[in-house]
Every structure is written in structure tokens, then in C-alpha cells.
Amino acid sequence: MSVRQAAGTMVFAGISGMPVIDEDGALLGIVTEGDLMHRAEIGTGVRQRAWWLELVASTRELASQYVKEHARKVRDVMTTDVATVTETCSVADIAELLERKRIKRVPVLRDGKVVGVVSRANLIRALVTMAPEMPVDADISDHSIREAIFAAMAEHPWALARENIIVENGTVHLWIRGISEDEAKAVRVAAENAPGVKDVVMHDGPQVV
Template sequence: MRACDIMTTSIITASPDMTVRHAAGTMVFAGISGMPVVDESGKLLGMITEGDLMHRAEIGTGVKHRAWWLDMVASTSELASQYVKEHAKTVKDLMTTDITTVTETCPVGDIAELLERRRIKRVPVMRDGKVVGIVSRSNLIRALVTMAPEVPATAESGDNAIREDVLAAMEGHPWAMARENVIVENGVVHLWGPVVGAEEGNAIRVAAENTPGVKEVVAHFGRPPAA
């Protein structure tokens, strides 16, 4: 699955000369938490988000009572930047210009990792220098909901095939179980072996549960394999 498969294409944008009040109203009435900022030619200039609107003098949320020692260590440029964020009237003075973008062919897994690493909620999708979509955290969650369920293993595949798939799902992980400790009978996976930590046990169980054809997973940790 790629960006083009899940992105929002009905994009609401802001202009750099849009007032902060207008931008805030647009986001509220459109039910969005951020907008790309583009110029007249459609070139991406930045992003304006709810986070940029959090500390504003108009509503009394500016940084008024910061500890004196923070002002001592803050540079003049940092204090000046904070003042602009709290008092600027137009989007161009408030928007974030350090923008991360992706292309339409970017894998969804890479986008999820990018959002987490950069601690952002959305990323513009670009084509030929223009914004053609937005992928947000909510898009990723919708993709999870709408994914087609995995096709269960056919009856002909049998318990041996299910066992091999369970072992393959754990292969390469440090918490993987030994082959002899995984037994499958009538689609029920029995996990035998030594006592393991809670997290390791959960990982083993989830790997087995996600294997097509598995009806149930029964853990017998702390017991020797059944004879």
C-alpha cells in the first residue's frame, strides 16, 4: 500500500497572506488540524497547524510567566521568534517552513515511521513540485480499518503447513520459539517451553494468532513439550 492509495486529495490550502484568524476559522469549519501553505503558482511554502496557533496573545495563551532563568538562557533570536509566533497577523509569519514531504509511491510503512520520527501528524504528498494529497495519522488508521481480511489457510494446507507458517512468523526474532515447542492440532496452536517474560510471551502469541488458518493459541509456558 502506498501514499496514493490512502491520501486525502480534497486539499484545503492557505495562502501566505491569509490572516491568522481566517486560517484558524478555516481549520475549525473544515474539521482539519493543519493546512499546506502555497503561493499563487501552487508552490509549497510551509504548513500551518493547530500547534502553531496554540500560543497566541489574543486569547491569553502566550508565554507570559516563563521562569526568569529560561529567559536568561534563551537567545535573543529565540525570544524574538516566540514574540512573532504570539503576535503575527498573517500565516507567513506563523507557518512552519521546515517541511517533510513524500511522493505518491512512498510505502505506507515508511510514512508511519516518518510521522513518528518527526513527531508530526501529517505529510504533504508531492507530484512535480505541487501538493496532490495529504497523508495524516487518521488516513493510516482508516487504511487499517478498511484493509481486506487475510484469506484463511485452506483445509488442504493442514496443521503441518500452519506450524511452518507460525515458525516462519517468529523466524529471526530473539524471542522465537524452538521448532519442537510449536505443535498444531486441528488448527489449534500449542506453545510449549520454558517460562518467558510477559512481553516475549505476548510477541509469541501474537505471531501465532496472526498466522492464517489458526483457530486458537494455547500457551503452556513453563512446561516441557507434550509427548
């Protein structure tokens, strides 16, 4: 496929990347918006660099840059070092892979052939379609809420001591004196996620007994 055809496919399909396959459906690479950003025909090629940068740049790097800007076929601009997953890969593992590789999408393979693509957008849609959260006015005892917060913090190094968490009528009071801002945010999030919590109040001073 030509680079122009690939660009048109992405635009009209409303996608930012797609796998490149052979006639048998085997994965050859992936082409994304990033691969098509710097093009000579639209004036987005890499600008002339300072002479000293040209000196330190390798011949291989300069040649690769030229190909990205001028090639007419997808095979010359696509990324060939592609991370993949299978259909049985868990959502958690896919999210970890996308984060670790700093990529936005990953092809899904079955018997070596592409059967789909999972993107960051797909993961966000999955979050939207999750079961609705428990209403804050659910009839859950303060004791149950407190125990749920302890369970959420269990084994985390930033967990608050039991005496620093008090629940009254669904409102959680957290005494966070002496911990960092990031740790305070973590304990607040753990409390907010506990079923039945109506509000979370942070106290930075000493607890009055």
C-alpha cells in the same frame, strides 16, 4: 491568509493541519493546530517563566515565542522545515517517515507542487479498508498453521524453537518459559496472525513430553 482565517479553515474542514502554498502551488510551509495553540488573544500564550529560565532562554527563542503568540499572518507562524513525499512513495515508507519525524501529516508533491496530504488518519483508514481477515474456522491443517507461525518468526531473534510450538485442532500452544514479557507478546502476535488459528494458549512452565 490571516491566522484567524487559517484557524477557521481547519475547524470547518475538520482537519488539524494544512500545507501553505504560493500562487503557483509550490510548498512554502505547513500550519497545524500546534502552531496556533499559544495565542495571546485567547489567553493561551506561554505563561511568564521563572527569572532564571528567562536568563537561559536565548533572545532568538524569546522572539520566536512572541511571534507565535502575536503574529496575524500564516507566514509568521507556519513551519517551514517540512518533510515531503512524492506520489510514488510507498505506504510503508510514509509510515516510517511519520514515525521518525514525529509528525502527523506529510504533503505529497508532483513536480514541486502540492497535490495532496497523507496523514496518520489516512493510514488508519487504509487499515480499516483492507481485505477481510480469513475466518478462524477456515479449513486449514494444524501442520499448515504451525509452518505459517515458523515463517512469521523466521530470522527474528525472539523466535521460539520449533519444539515449543504445538498446534492442536487450530489452537496454538506456546511454551514461553525463560523469555521476557515483550518477547512473549511478539510470539503470541505472530501466532495470532497465522491463518486458521482459533486460539493461542501461553504456557510458562516446562513442556511435558
